[in-house]
Each structure stands twice: as structure tokens, then as C-alpha cells.
Amino acid sequence: MDFKGQVAMITGGARGIGRSIAAQLAKQGADLVIADVSEETAGEASRELADLGVRTMAVRLDVSRSEEVSKAFEAVMKEWGRLDILVNNAGITKDGLVLRMKEEDWDAVININLKGVFLCSKEAVKVMVKQKYGRIVNIASVVAFMGNPGQVNYSASKAGIVGLTKTVAREYASRGVTVNAVAPGFISTAMTDALAENVRQEMLKSIPVGAFGTVDDVANAVCFLAAREAGYITGQVVHVNGGMYM
Ligand code: NAP
Numbered sequence: 651m652d653f654k655g656q657v658a659m660i661t662g663g664a665r666g667i668g669r670s671i672a673a674q675l676a677k678q679g680a681d682l683v684i685a686d687v688s689e690e691t692a693g694e695a696s697r698e699l700a701d702l703g704v705r706t707m708a709v710r711l712d713v714s715r716s717e718e719v720s721k722a723f724e725a726v727m728k729e730w731g732r733l734d735i736l737v738n739n740a741g742i743t744k745d746g747l748v749l750r751m752k753e754e755d756w757d758a759v760i761n762i763n764l765k766g767v768f769l770c771s772k773e774a775v776k777v778m779v780k781q782k783y784g785r786i787v788n789i790a791s792v793v794a795f796m797g798n799p800g801q802v803n804y805s806a807s808k809a810g811i812v813g814l815t816k817t818v819a820r821e822y823a824s825r826g827v828t829v830n831a832v833a834p835g836f837i838s839t840a841m842t843d844a845l846a847e848n849v850r851q852e853m854l855k856s857i858p859v860g861a862f863g864t865v866d867d868v869a870n871a872v873c874f875l876a877a878r879e880a881g882y883i884t885g886q887v888v889h890v891n892g893g894m895y896m
Contacts, residue, residue, distance in 0.1 A: 713766030835891025
């Protein structure tokens with residue numbers, strides 16, 4: 651893959667899976683916009699990723715707030731005048747069984763995970779349609795397909811992303827803009843590392859390849875879909891889950 655001369659914006663790009671996606675894109679030449687809710691961590695990530703030899707900029711935004719999203723995209727266009735790749739990665743969890751889930755926890759997860767993807771995609775599409783080129787990759791989850799007790803808000807938000815992906819893909823396919831999703835399974839992060847050993851072993855039994863995924867496994871799939879060469883793939887979900895859902 652060669653992303654030289656292309657600008658990629660990664661929401662929630664300061665850490666975790668988003669940070670790995672940013673690094674992989676940069677290693678293949680993409681200039682980076684690290685868009686994150688914390689100005690400090692976005693700035694830190696942006697400075698560190700510049701060591702990979704690409705241009706980087708940090709923008710602070712809460713993806714669920716339309717004014718902040720608009721301003722962030724304006725800043726990118728003012729600075730670099732184009733946007734080729736948007737990775738909608740920012741996401742949160744606020745778990746609880748449906749009977750105990752607070753309305754505010756439902757709203758927070760839907761607003762950041764789903765409305766955030768809508769708001770950022772809307773801004774990106776405006777730019778990409780003018781350029782007659784763009785790649786949008788949305789980060790969903792295996793729980794959109796399997797459900798998961800305690801994650802009614804999260805699984806609904808991720809299932810919503812799948813519908814949104816297919817619709818925006820259909821709307822802009824003829825304008826050079828592809829829209830796809832990556833659905834990770836259990837990925838080794840600080841969250842899974844903190845699990846008790848017996849819980850980890852139980853989870854591993856449900857994964858045919860017998861291991862948790864890595865952030866790079868997700869980033870590789872994102873890079874594939876973000877490439878110019880993937881132009882005939884749109885409205886699809888790539889599952890990165892070691893076979894736990896087929
Ligand atoms: P993470 O480590 O918590 O990182 C998420 C990033 O998003 C953080 O930098 C966070 O900033 C930022 N963020 C949170 N709320 C935001 C907002 N309103 N606006 C902008 N940025 C915001 O999460 P992750 O594990 O890397 O997950 C990344 C994506 O993959 C998420 O969409 C998640 O649902 C999905 N996913 C993860 C797994 C997994 O096993 N980890 C599995 C399936 C899907 P702060 O840290 O400052 O809050």
C-alpha cells in the first residue's frame with residue numbers, strides 16, 4: 651500500500667486501536683490528523699507519530715458534538731486542503747444489563763459511537779465528493795452480530811454503524827467514495843489484559859485461532875480498506891475476530 655500524499659484522519663487516534671491504525675497508515679506514507687477528545691493526548695500522539703517521517707496534526711474534538719466536528723474538519727482543510735481517509739474509530743463502553751442501564755449511559759454510548767460516526771462521515775463526504783475520491787472506514791464490533799449480555803447500548807451502536815456504513819456506501823459509491831467497516835472481536839488492550847486469568851481462558855475457548863487479536867490485526871484490515879486499490883469494495887464489513895463469529 652502506498653498512502654504518500656494522502657491525508658488520513660483517525661478519530662480516537664491518540665491511543666489503543668486508533669493509535670495503531672494511525673501508525674500503520676503513517677508507515678505507508680499517509681499524513682495524519684489525530685482527532686481525539688483530549689487535546690493533551692492527541693498532541694502527544696501527533697508529536698510521537700511525526701517520528702515516522704510524515705506530517706501530523708492534532709485536533710481536539712468530541713465526535714458527538716456537531717460544532718466541534720465541523721470546526722475540526724475546517725481546521726484540517728485550512729491546514730492541508732484535502733482529506734482522503736477518515737477512520738471512525740472513537741468509541742466508548744458504559745456496560746450494564748438492560749434492566750439496570752441508566753438512560754444517560756444509553757445516550758452517551760449511542761451519541762459517541764453512532765451519532766459521532768454520522769457527524770464525522772457527513773463532514774468527510776462533503777470534502778471527498780468534491781475531490782471525487784475518499785475512503786471511510788468505520789470501526790464496528792463482533793457484538794453487533796452476536797449480541798453481548800451487558801452491552802445493549804454498545805451492541806446497538808455498533809449494529810447501527812453497520813447500517814450506516816451500507817447506506818452511505820450506496821449514496822456515494824458513484825462519486826469515488828467507498829465506505830466500509832471493520833468488526834474486531836476480542837483485541838488485546840489494557841482492558842483485556844486486566845481480566846482475571848480464568849476469565850481470559852474462558853474467552854479464549856470461544857476463539858478458534860486460540861488467541862486474542864492485536865491492535866495491529868485491526869489496523870491491517872483498516873489499511874487494506876483504506877487503500878486506493880480497494881476501490882471496488884464498498885458497503886462491506888471485514889471481521890477480524892479469529893473465527894469467533896463466522
Ligand atoms: P480506547 O483504548 O478506549 O481508545 C478510544 C479512543 O477514543 C481514546 O483515545 C479516547 O480518548 C477517544 N475518545 C473517547 N471518546 C471520544 C469522543 N467523544 N470524541 C473523540 N474521541 C473520543 O478504545 P479501543 O479499545 O482502542 O477501541 C477503539 C475502537 O474499537 C472503538 O470504537 C471500540 O468500540 C472498537 N472495538 C474495540 C475492541 C477491543 O477489544 N478493544 C473490540 C471491538 C471493537 P480518551 O482516552 O481521552 O477518553
